[in-house]
Amino acid sequence: MSTPTGTTADQTQPYVVYAPTPWSEDVWFLANDGRCLGWIHRYTEKSHTLFGVYTHGCDSQGLRVWLTSTTTLEAAASYMAEHVHDLIAHSRRLAPDPVNPLGLHERR
Numbered sequence: 001m002s003t004p005t006g007t008t009a010d011q012t013q014p015y016v017v018y019a020p021t022p023w024s025e026d027v028w029f030l031a032n033d034g035r036c037l038g039w040i041h042r043y044t045e046k047s048h049t050l051f052g053v054y055t056h057g058c059d060s061q062g063l064r065v066w067l068t069s070t071t072t073l074e075a076a077a078s079y080m081a082e083h084v085h086d087l088i089a090h091s092r093r094l095a096p097d098p099v100n101p102l103g104l105h106e107r108r
Contacts, residue, residue: 028073029056029100030080036100037087039064040076051076055087057094064097065090 026042039054053076054064067083067090070076080087 028077030077032084036097037084037091038067038080040073040080042073053079055090055094056097056100057091058097059094062095062098065094 028040030037030040036056038056041052041054043050043052048071050069050071051073052069053067055067057064059065067087068076068079070079
């Protein structure tokens with residue numbers, strides 16, 4: 001578990017980036033109070049390393065929806081924390097995420 005990043009909607013529970021996920025060193029998820037809010041994926045485009053922000057939930061093709069990309073993990077986590085209500089709204093409109101259909105993570 002990493003250090004809490006970003007701001008919160010209620011100022012009582014910090015959003016936390018868990019990194020990396022057990023199945024990939026290039027994928028993180030942002031969680032708050034037991035709920036996965038979205039995913040961050042590190043990728044390389046030409047000679048640049050970027051961190052893509054994706055929804056928790058899949059579109060009609062079974063893919064997570066890309067929202068934005070940043071140049072650092074911290075910036076991606078901050079974007080997600082600032083747009084938490086949008087992420088939750090996206091998640092409600094999308095099909096369940098096959099990796100974690102309930103949006104829950106294990107607390108340690």
